[in-house]
Amino acid sequence: MIERIHSAEELEVCEEVGRGGFGVVYRGLIKANNNEVAIKQIDLESNNTDLFEINKEIQIISECRLPQITQYFGCFVKHYKLWVIMEYVNGGSLFELLKPGPAEDERVISIIIREILLALEYLHNQGKIHRDLKSQNILLSKSGQVKLTDFGVSTQLSSNFSRRNTTVGTPYWMAPEVIVNNNGGHSFKADIWSLGCCAYEIFNGKPPLQNQYPPMKALGQIGRCHKDTDFVGLIELDKMNISNHFKDFLSKCFIVDPRDRYSATKLLNHKFITKYANLPEKSKLLKKLITNKHLWDQENHVDRSHNFYVPTEIARNQMKWSQEDDDSKNTAKTIHFDLSSIKQSSPTRIAYPVSPASSKRSSTRESSISPPASTVGDDEQKPNLILADYRQNSKIVSKEDTFANNLRPDFSRILNKVFHKLESKNTLTTEQYDHLVSLNSRLLDLLCFSQYSESYDSNNRKILVFQYLKYFLKELAKSGDTNSSNTKTILQRLIIPSTFTVSSQSNVADSEFVTMERNSRTYSQFDEIESSLLESWIDQMNERWS
Amino acid sequence: MAFLFKRNPKTPQDIVRALNDSVLKLDVNSDNNKKYQDECARLLAQVKVVLHGDDENDPQPDQISHLAQEVYATDCLYTLIANLKKLSFDSRKDVLILFSTLLRRQIAGKSPTVDYLITQRPEIIAMLIKGPESQETGLICGQILRDCIKFEVINKYVISSPLFWNFFKYVHLPVFEIATDSFTTLHDSLTIHKKLVSEFLANNYDVFTTQINKLIQSNNYVTKRQSVRLLSELVLQRQNQAFLNKYFDDSTNLKIIMFLLSDKSKNLQLEGFHIFKFFVAKPKKSQKVLDILAKNKENFIEFFNAFDIHSFNDVNLADERDYILMEIQKLPEIERIS
Known part of the structure; x- marks a missing residue:
């Protein structure tokens, strides 16, 4: 036994x-x-x-x-x-396996969901509620078995490790009654709602609403669903290109009143589940999902020896949302960095929109310095130049991409080294890892871009990038002038590591490499949400003092 | 599950009787054991439907009432607990559900199950206390017992029983979850009903203090930490005044707590501090305690100056430390014979 x-x-x-x-x-x-x-x-x-x-x-x-x-x-x-x-379940989480793309084969969806229903039926019969059902907590073995995991301590593999009280991203899988009645009034039927979200996620690659709304807004949207048609309409279930059985199955999971929502036992008898319950090629279909992921890893140079770390998709989306959220405000006042043109021509690459906060940071700096030398003058125009070039140079994109793809493995290697270095000094959280990854990608984008810019001589551009980083830090490191904006002091406190004394400037510009490294640290200190908060706060301050 | 009724219309009384019969037939050495285990599982599932309903049917109060009556009349709970180990892994959890549901059921503000347990079958409680002795059923018994001691009469029965002191052994068991589960039961039985516990501690000062001190000096980090935590909870209870007066006058206790302060674990240091502070802050100290404190005055000052309070997110900690440091500095100087 x-x-x-x-x-x-x-x-x-x-x-x-x-x-x-x-x-x-x-x-x-x-x-x-x-x-x-x-x-x-x-x-x-x-x-x-x-x-x-x-x-x-x-x-x-x-x-x-x-x-x-x-x-x-x-x-x-x-x-x-x-x-x-x-x-140990060796195939990875469903979340990982969906990365190459959604699994639109309804047989696959039905098979996975059936196994999870069996697990839920077992739990619910014992009065247990999982409470955190999502693709990260569904594991597949290489032999094609499906297993539910994570009851708080049992988390495994490189899935989302965020603790439960800070569950970024989990909102998408939450049932309305959990959101509205947060006094613990919800029952095991909440798991069924989450299960519906998982089924949807397998087909679409994302849980419902994730592409439309940031987590907190989605939470509000789900919480506002009172009639069964509300949520189904919100996710446009009717427009989904799926069988009627699947559609009906989802609508039974998304019944707003938990008493009327189907139980696991009842759903196990739903046609969508029974239809494929005895399919002989069951495990073969699931194994294929794992093989696909391996192939995708190879194509995308995912270093298998470092497969323990995979950045969470959610962090990336957050970046996007925080950008989108502030779009309306930002376009009017500040420079809006948009790298989306690059993304279109290269589906495997993910372009990182520069967060509004960083552009804001540079503009704050501009306003607070008086250029002492000519080089700094160049540097000051930098954000505008980059912006202009990104817009103009969509034609050189392909060339740039090959260059980037060549560089990417090396960059990943550097990244992994940095991980080990940082890891030995301080334990990093998953979030911090994610920040480092995104920063690393941004740097790569920046460098590749400057390498292939046609309008200026490339060396000059590279120097500019680093000079920008250098002066950015140098300016920050300067002790605040008597009546210059308080915001700068705030920035200093936030960005510069406490171990670093503000007045000593000599340390800063020792070498470009050092500045670069230091800069990467400063970025990792706060996440997208924090920086957008910071930005709006700074705006408020400016208004008050101007 | 409703189809079971349609095909096989059994009254709750029938189900309970059949369950009793099947449980008694369980025999690990019999070839038919598996068959009877399945039979028990099926009947327990039916019991669950009567108690909690299913997709189609809501639970019916009169059906529940019939079931409960039959359970008491046939000593079904006794049969189930006595044979718990023979039931299948998943059936044991259904016994837990049956037991807890019946406990919670109240008629005119009283739980008939509690009456039944205390007046007719206290043996069941004794069996539950001994639960941790079995690795297979320890956790189930622990959960049932904790549901039981939510009722003061049962809590009183438990801590008055000589078996209660077994828990101080159970927390050392090698199976981690059984040991911690026993600790949870020990903890609950000494914290839920405050007045009851204050009497218990006052009357059993010597035995209890000896036992808890043993746990605090255990080599096992988890046992150590949990027992110190329990002690600090008891110490914070005003109702436990009689116990506290004795405890803080006893220099043996002070020595044990001082060992905690010098432990490598920061958390143990902190827990130790939360008890130590009462020794120092107590207005009238016993001579022995005063002697030890005064003798170690310099050591304490040195310790508290180095005491790393910033790693704990506790705003009051700095104030408390400063207060204790001040009190220590007020202690009389003792001439050392070196």
Whole structure:
């Protein structure tokens, strides 16, 4: 039967496969039989771990024995760490597997959803609610099995590790009653709503509303659904190019009143599920999903040896939203960086729109300095130049792309090195990783662009980029003049690391490389939402003092 | 599940009787064991439908009432708990659901199940207390027992039982979740009904203090931390005055807490501090406690100056530390014979 693991001596710890606020997850081997397991190490000394909370979750997972739920093999304490041993599921999460593109084959959707329904039926029959059902928590094995995971501690693989109280992105999977009645009035039917969202997600690649709304707005939209037609209309279910069975299945999941919403047992008897329940090529179809992902990884130079880190899609979207949200305001006042033209010609690349905050930062700087030398004068025009060039140079895009693709692997290597360096000094959160990744990509875009600009000599452009970074920091590092804007002091406090003394300028411009590195740190210190908040705050300040 | 009724229309009484029969037939060594396990699982599922309804049917109060009556009349809960280990893994959780639902059911402000347990079958409670001794059913028993002690009479029964002291052993069990689950039960039984606990602690000062001190000195980090946490919760309760007076006059306790302050773990240091501060702040200190404090005056000053309070997100901590430091500085100087 089930062999329990009692101590660390029985295990061999292999590579890291994920990490989060709670701790690190490793792949491991049972020495006795070489079976793979997932080892989650929770740091009990860390401030945010609550022993009672952890106990509760271990209790839940230890009470689940079902092929569709990741199995629990025991746990023990070693020094200040709690090791939780779980089944290792080697195919990756559904979230990862959807990255190459959605799975539009309804057979695949039906098969996956059926397995999850079996898991939910089991849980619900025991009065357990998963509460956080989403594609990140659905794992696939290479043999084509589907497993529900993450009851708080059992998170594994490089999925979204955000803690539950700070669940960025989870809003899209939330049922209306969870949003409206947050006093804990919701029942296991909330899981069914989330399941509908997952089914939708498999077909579309994204959960409902993610492409239209930022998380908090989506939350509002879902919360405002009172009639069954409200949500179904919102996601334009009628216009989806899917079978009637699938459509009906989704509409049963998206019934607003939880009492009328179908139960897992009832949905298991729905035609959309029964239709493919006995399909002989079941596991073959699911295996194909995994093979596709591998091929896609290869084509896109995803370094397999570093597959433990994959940036969350959500962070990228946030960037987009924060941009879109402020579009109306920004276009009027500030320079709007738009790299979208590049994106169109190269589907595999993701263009990062420069966040409004960074353009704002540069303009604030411009207003506060008086150019002491000619070089600085050049530098000052920089944002405008780049903007102009991005608009003009869409014709050189293809050339630029090949260059970028050649550089990308090297850039990733540098990125991974930086990760290791930073990692050894301070433990990074998933979010921080994401910031570094996006910064790295932006730098690449910037450099590739300057390499292939035709209007100016390329060397000059490269120098400009770095001079811009250099002077940007230099200006920030200057101690605020007596009556210059307070906003600058605020910026300084926010951006410059506390270890770095404001008045000493010599440190800043030692070499361009150093500045670059330092700059990357400063960016990683706050996320898109924070920077857009900062920006609106600065605007308010300006208005008040002008 | 409704189809079960249509095809096989059983009254709640029938279900309970059939369940009793099937449970008694369970025998690990029998070839038919699996068959009876499945039978029990099926009947427990039917019990669940009576109690909670299903997709088509809401639960019917009169049906529930019939079921409850039959459960008490046939000692069904006793049969189930006594044979819990023989039931299948998933059926055991259904027993938990049956037990908890019946406990919560109230008639005229009283729970008939609680009456039944106390007056007719206290053996069930004893079995539940011993639950952690079985790795397979420990967690289920723990959950049922915690549901039980939400009722003061049962809580009283539990802490008055000599078996209660077993929990101080169970928290050392090698299976992590059983050990922590036992701790949760121990914790609940000493924190929910304050007045009851204050009497208990006053009457059992010696045994309790010896036991909790043993836990605090355990080599296991988790046991250590949980027990210190429990102690600080008890110490914060005003109702526990009688216990507190004795506890803070006892120099043995002070020594144990001082060991915590010098522990490598920051969290243990912090937990230790939250108890230590009462030794220092107590207006009338016993001579022994005063001696130890005075003897270590310099050490304390050194310790609290280095005490890293910034890593904890607690705004009051700095004030508390400063206050304690001030109190320590007021202590009399002691001439050292070196």
